[in-house]
Amino acid sequence: MRQLHLFVLVIALCAAGLGLFYYKVTTLGLPLTSSEQAEVWNVEARISFRAKPDTGIKVSLPLPLNPPGYSIIAEDFVGANYGLAIEQDENGRVALWAKRRAQEKQLLFYRAVIYDEGNKVTESDKPPAYPSAPNYPENFVLVIKGLLDKARQHSADTVTFAQQVIQQLNASPPAPELSLLLEHIGSPRNLAKNISWILAGARIPSRIIQGLRLEDGKRYTELESWLQVYDGSRWRTLNIKDGQEGLPANFVVWQYGDQKTFSIEGGSEMSLQFSVAKTLRELVDIAESRAALKGSRIMEFSLYSLPVQTQNVYKVLLVVPLGAFVVVLMRNLIGVKTFGTFMPVLIALAFRETELAWGIILFCLIVGLGLLLRAYVDRLKLLLIPRLASVLTLVVLIMAGTSVIMHKLGLEMGLSVALFPMVIMTMTIERMSLTWEEAGPAEAFKQGIGSLLVATIGYLVMNIDAMQHLLFVFPELLLLVLAATLLFGRYSGYRLMELWRFRALAK
Numbered sequence: 001m002r003q004l005h006l007f008v009l010v011i012a013l014c015a016a017g018l019g020l021f022y023y024k025v026t027t028l029g030l031p032l033t034s035s036e037q038a039e040v041w042n043v044e045a046r047i048s049f050r051a052k053p054d055t056g057i058k059v060s061l062p063l064p065l066n067p068p069g070y071s072i073i074a075e076d077f078v079g080a081n082y083g084l085a086i087e088q089d090e091n092g093r094v095a096l097w098a099k100r101r102a103q104e105k106q107l108l109f110y111r112a113v114i115y116d117e118g119n120k121v122t123e124s125d126k127p128p129a130y131p132s133a134p135n136y137p138e139n140f141v142l143v144i145k146g147l148l149d150k151a152r153q154h155s156a157d158t159v160t161f162a163q164q165v166i167q168q169l170n171a172s173p174p175a176p177e178l179s180l181l182l183e184h185i186g187s188p189r190n191l192a193k194n195i196s197w198i199l200a201g202a203r204i205p206s207r208i209i210q211g212l213r214l215e216d217g218k219r220y221t222e223l224e225s226w227l228q229v230y231d232g233s234r235w236r237t238l239n240i241k242d243g244q245e246g247l248p249a250n251f252v253v254w255q256y257g258d259q260k261t262f263s264i265e266g267g268s269e270m271s272l273q274f275s276v277a278k279t280l281r282e283l284v285d286i287a288e289s290r291a292a293l294k295g296s297r298i299m300e301f302s303l304y305s306l307p308v309q310t311q312n313v314y315k316v317l318l319v320v321p322l323g324a325f326v327v328v329l330m331r332n333l334i335g336v337k338t339f340g341t342f343m344p345v346l347i348a349l350a351f352r353e354t355e356l357a358w359g360i361i362l363f364c365l366i367v368g369l370g371l372l373l374r375a376y377v378d379r380l381k382l383l384l385i386p387r388l389a390s391v392l393t394l395v396v397l398i399m400a401g402t403s404v405i406m407h408k409l410g411l412e413m414g415l416s417v418a419l420f421p422m423v424i425m426t427m428t429i430e431r432m433s434l435t436w437e438e439a440g441p442a443e444a445f446k447q448g449i450g451s452l453l454v455a456t457i458g459y460l461v462m463n464i465d466a467m468q469h470l471l472f473v474f475p476e477l478l479l480l481v482l483a484a485t486l487l488f489g490r491y492s493g494y495r496l497m498e499l500w501r502f503r504a505l506a507k
Helices: 002-028 138-153 158-169 176-185 188-202 283-293 308-317 320-334 343-354 356-378 384-408 412-419 422-439 441-462 465-473 475-489 496-501
Strands: 037-051 057-063 070-078 083-089 092-099 105-116 206-213 224-230 235-238 251-256 263-265 267-282
Touching: 002 283, 002 475, 037 057, 037 283, 057 105, 057 251, 057 267, 070 283, 105 267, 105 283, 138 158, 138 176, 138 188, 158 176, 158 188, 158 224, 158 235, 176 188, 188 206, 188 224, 206 267, 263 267, 267 283, 308 465, 320 343, 320 441, 320 475, 320 496, 343 356, 343 422, 343 441, 356 384, 356 422, 356 441, 384 422, 422 441, 441 465, 465 475
Parallel strands: none
Antiparallel strands: 037 105, 037 267, 057 092, 057 263, 070 105, 083 092, 206 224, 206 251, 224 235
16 A cells, blocks of 8 residues: 555655646746757837827737747837827737827837747638628729639639639739739739628638748838638638748748738828848847737746746756655665765765865865864763764864965865865764774775765756756756655665675675
8 A cells, every 4th residue: 555655645746747847848848958049039010100280199010929930028119208008809900009198209118028939830720601702893893804714714622712802913914904903903012802802703712911030130111911711621821922832931921911001190201111131149048028918927937927036046956856866866876875864965066166186186175184172172071962072173273274275275176175175074074983883994995985976976967957957947856866766765675786796605
């Protein structure tokens, strides 16, 4: 029963740790490596106009809403002394600036930071209603009917039908019978709207999408229009100039339809200009913004919400369980003897500041001198507590003297000797002295070398940058360390050192 309880607990810990880890990586996009950056796009819409005197001003600008394959991780609206309102419905969003009075030239800005998710998902909107055939003007009825009949003859489905219509309207030179219709269409800006109008005559659902190509350093005076037709199962996107299917790379959909338009009331000489620039941003910052947009509060309770000074402390503390797990493996599985259980972990932490080679040298130096002085104190026949206090005082003096001497010799690493835990060093000297008296110098040196070996391995494991990053960003991975520790806690078989010791008997 106890065995089953342990296995259930281990499985629960692993499931919780891995589940939260998977959610943070796949949904929030937290990085698996340190200093990982991603490209983001800064898009700016600049509105300029000249205000009419003694007239209220209203400015309307369509805004992007959940563009497929992209996330808007930050937005900023700039307008001096303008009131701002954001309206949203099923057709998209729009920003509304308003001001009672203004003079001369006015500038308004909308800035967005857009992150490429990397997965251009297929539109999953509900099926649209099939449009009714428009009442075309009398002089266009036969022209449009002939255009649709010709497209029907040279097409096999909805998409190829729409492509034939687009290609006929963009043919060079155009067909003579279409000249009147092309004159009606006029500006290329109206092409997408008129193609949708013509396709309605064949009862084909269609809609206009407008967006920007994300190219570094580009400027646009207007949004680029594309056409989408519904093929019975999903929306298919077509280029209104040649009928080719599919959006170009790095194209962000700004709005669907043309119901919401850029407009200014109370102004003249108006202009709208879009600018695009590419920059780098830390993935952790992106993940925090995405979590806020998705309504997830998990990043609010992450270690990144702590002050920077506290974060630096936890970057060290979070690797301590990993060092403790190394001690578990080395003692319970390998069979290495050490002084105490967690003393090697604390020595390994000191090695992080002194570097490994100097740390080993300083450790051996302090322990060696401490053993000599401990042997002298032992002759005084003191009680345990006074003896430990005396050894502690001597250890501090040894550390101070070592730092001064090494500093005079030009060895600045000797200044790091103060980072060794004094109490741990004192207990190590005391434990080694007792072992020397009870089991002899061989056993004392064996445990001392074992402690130094485990501390060295712990230092090497805890000093892996990738491991430090993973445990800080995903502290739930410590649940896996806990699960593994619990499993090894029930291990009562032979240790590897024992197998080597009894190798002759095994033969």
